[in-house]
Structures are given as structure tokens and as C-alpha cells.
Amino acid sequence: MKINFAAFEQANVLVAGDVMLDRYWQGATTRISPEAPVPVVRVQSQDDRPGGAANVALNLVSLGANAGLAGIVGRDDNARILDSRLEQLGVKTFFDRSDSQPTVTKVRIMSRNQQLIRLDFEEKLEAGESLLTAYAAGLENTDLVILSDYAKGTLSQVQAMIQLARKAGKRVLVDPKGHDFSIYRQASVLTPNLSEFEAVVGECKDEAELEQKGEVLRSELELEALLITRSEKGMTLIRENLAPIHLPTHAQEIYDVTGAGDTVIAVLGLALASGHDFPEAMMLANLAAGLVVAKPGTATVSMGEIYTALHSDTLLEYGVLPAEQLAKLVTMAKNKGEKVVFTNGCFDLLHAGHVAYLEEAGKLGDRLIVAVNSDASVSRLKGPSRPINALDRRMRVLAGLQSVDWVVPFEEDTPAEIIAQLMPNVLVKGGDYQVEDIAGADTVLAAGGEVKVLSFVDGVSTTAMVRSILDKN
DSSP states (O other), X not given: OOOOHHHHHHOEEEEEEOEEEEEEEXXXXXXXXXXXSSEEEEEEEEEEEEEEHHHHHHHHHHTTOEEEEEEEEESSHHHHHHHHHHHHHTOEEEEEEESSSOOEEEEEEEETTEEEEEEEEOOOOOOOHHHXXXXXXXXTTOSEEEEEOOSSSTTTTHHHHHHHHHHTTOEEEEEOOSSOGGGGTTOSEEXXXXXXXXXXXXXXXXXXXXXXXXHHHHHHHTOSEEEEEOGGGOEEEEETTSOOEEEOOOOSOXXXXXXXXXXXXXXXXXXXXXXXXXXXXXXXXXHHHHHHTTXXXXXXXXXXXXXXXXXXXXXXXXXXXXXXXHHHHHHHHHHTTOOEEEEEEOOSSOOHHHHHHHHHHHTTSSEEEEEEEOHHHHHHHHOXXXXXXXXXXXXXXXXXXTTOOEEEEEOSSSSHHHHHHHOOSEEEEXXXXXXXXXXXXXXXXXXXXXXXXXXXOTTOOHHHHHHHHHHXX
């Protein structure tokens, strides 16, 4: 998958929601208090970070985007700290500054990288016309809107905010809260975690039930898409008239899940604003989430980290593989945002036409799978005199081509079954086929993939080569 870095840097995203200041007080713990059975922390350092909706904005600027931030803050020292941090990082603010409401602040007492207690300073926020005015000003120069709801009150007029954005022609992504998602009707995308989703639709016993209830919710709320984050089970993307997409988590180590949802919606929104489609945006968001949970506290990821993870091949094998092992590698490749291309054939006598065809197929994505008919399958299709070369030899030759990443055998007369197992992004066939006549095309199209028909090199074929050899003898 190729990321358009220039598009990321040119994107303008407005974030609106519950703005907070996250304070981390770190220190050593060596004794128990004589006043009560609690540890005494000798505070040695303090770290102030923008949190809540402000952390979404930080994720955007860390990836090179231009971010605006609308929300409610008080006229207090904590607001001044937030202003300073956000200005330093290049976030443009559209704040409703309240004389009566304090800036939402969370203080975390830390020792030896463990959180001992969290102290919350907050009151229920009341959003008025002044916030809508500030928000509307932020809409003027933005490509996409993210609404970050932490149930503090900033988004009490969320429906008005959605309609203002939609009237301005902007896509609206929402990180929701609460038991009533109807308030987010006509947003473009909702990104609940699994517990938030099940609090609204009820418990899902399996993926089939999750998909069914997800589609009902998506349809009722008139959403483009519903992205459900499922912790160690990854993510599920649900769209109208397309098969759901499930991605396993990319996290190798989980240190702290604080702010992971902020990273997911920030990367998803930025990718969509930069021209990526939903599956690609989902893959990037999943990759970023796996990186951020390995960091302590409220954190962000950089484009360099995403690029490195995206192009790391240390976990991927190549060559001839059984279908079960290949299915796992295909999932890993997709999880990294790579486009997987699939083609198939007998490839009995490899010739220049085959090589040209496979090179062209390989250019359609990042990984090329070649599925090869077994010896018995070739005999059924071509007659008892074929194949000329046994399966293992045919596969070894194909695996040696630069354009081919993976080679896998199949026993059936058509590759429909293995296509359903591997679920490539692009299915390629050579010849003069109609798309509807290609085995496995319906499966790939239903999953949101593509089907391409490529031309073979004229005058070159295995049958012609065999005839030429026989005629010379």
C-alpha cells in the first residue's frame, strides 16, 4: 500500500469535542504513609498533555496534517497550559471560553510507570450558541470533521454539529459515548469499541451476530460505515451492500490503552481526507492503534512509525506455501495495508506469455499470489497426457519469478474455494473472459475487491509449444 504523504500534509481536519488536560505526576515510591495504608509518592517530574478531543488533534499533527480544535475550556491556568501546548504543536483552536466552567483536567499519579490513582477535576459542561459559532468558524477551511465524545457535555448539540458539517459538504466521523447512538444520526462513520457497541445493540455471541446487528445499526442511523474496535480481536468494518471486513489486532505488546480510540479515529479520518478508501483507511488505523498501545499514557504515533511498520517484512514468508499458512500471511499483509492480488492457472510449460502476464498482474497490488492446479486437476482439464511437468516443479519455477510472492496449490477444477479462503483484494484472469464468468469473482466483489481481465501475449501458449516440439520430432 502506498501512502500519499503530500496529501496527508495538505489535509485539514477539524476536531470538536470534550477537550481535557492530562497531567502526569511521576515519582519514586519507597514507603507507606504513617497516616493511612497508602504509598507515599515523592513527585519528581510533571508532564502536561492535551487530552480527550485535544489528543485527537495531536494525533493529526503528529502525522503531518493541519488540525483545528473546537471545544469548551475555562478561564483558568489549566486552559492556559492547554493553549500553550496546542500553539507549540500548531493546532488552531476554536474555543468557547467559559467564566463559570473549569477546564476538564485529569491528574494521574505515577510511580515506576504504574498508575496509582487518577484525580478528575470537572463539572458537566454546557454547550451553547457560542460553541456552535466557534465550531462553524472552524468548518470554513476543513476537509473532514471528527467529533470526539467523552460524555462531558461539549457535544450536547451533536446533531446540530453534524448537520452543519454535512450542509458544508464535510464527512463527519464520530467517536461515540452513551447508550443512545440515535443522536449521531446521519454522521458518516461511527467508531465505537465493542463494549460501547454492545451497550446499544445487546451482546453479540459471535461474529455473525455482530455483523447482523452492526448492519441494522448502520442502516438505522444512515451511516456510510460503522467501524467497531474489538481490543485483542482487532476491528470490524461494516458498509452497505459490502461484505464486512475483519482485521486482527496489529499490537505486539500492550502497555497502555489510554487514548487508543483517539489514534484510531484520527488516522481513519486523515486517511479518508487524503483520498484512501475505507479498507485502506481501516488498515492504517489498525496499524497505528497497535503502535500507540505499546506507549505509556496519552500518546501519538508519527508517520515515520507507520511507514516503518507498513514496510517491515520480518514477519512475512515467501515462496510455495500451503493454503492454511498462506491465509495467515495474507491477513498480515492486509493488516499492514497491502493490496493482495490473486491469479491462477496450470502453468505447465512456463513461457514468455506467462511471464509478461504475471508481471502485469503483480503491478496491480503489493503482493501476488499464484494458485496452481494440482496434477489431477490439470489432467481433468487438459486430458490424460497433461501435465508435462509435475506440480512441485511447476510451483518452484513460478516461485522463482520476481513478480510472484506466493505460490499455492489447489485440487479443485476452479480456484473458487481457495479464493474464498484467502480473500484477495484483486482477482486477475487472463483471456477474453466476462467478469461474471470468472470463478471466485462474486466472492471478491462482495467483499469490496476488484476483478481484472488481462490480455495474454498473442501467439504464445503451452499448447502451441507442445505442438511445435512434436512437429520437430
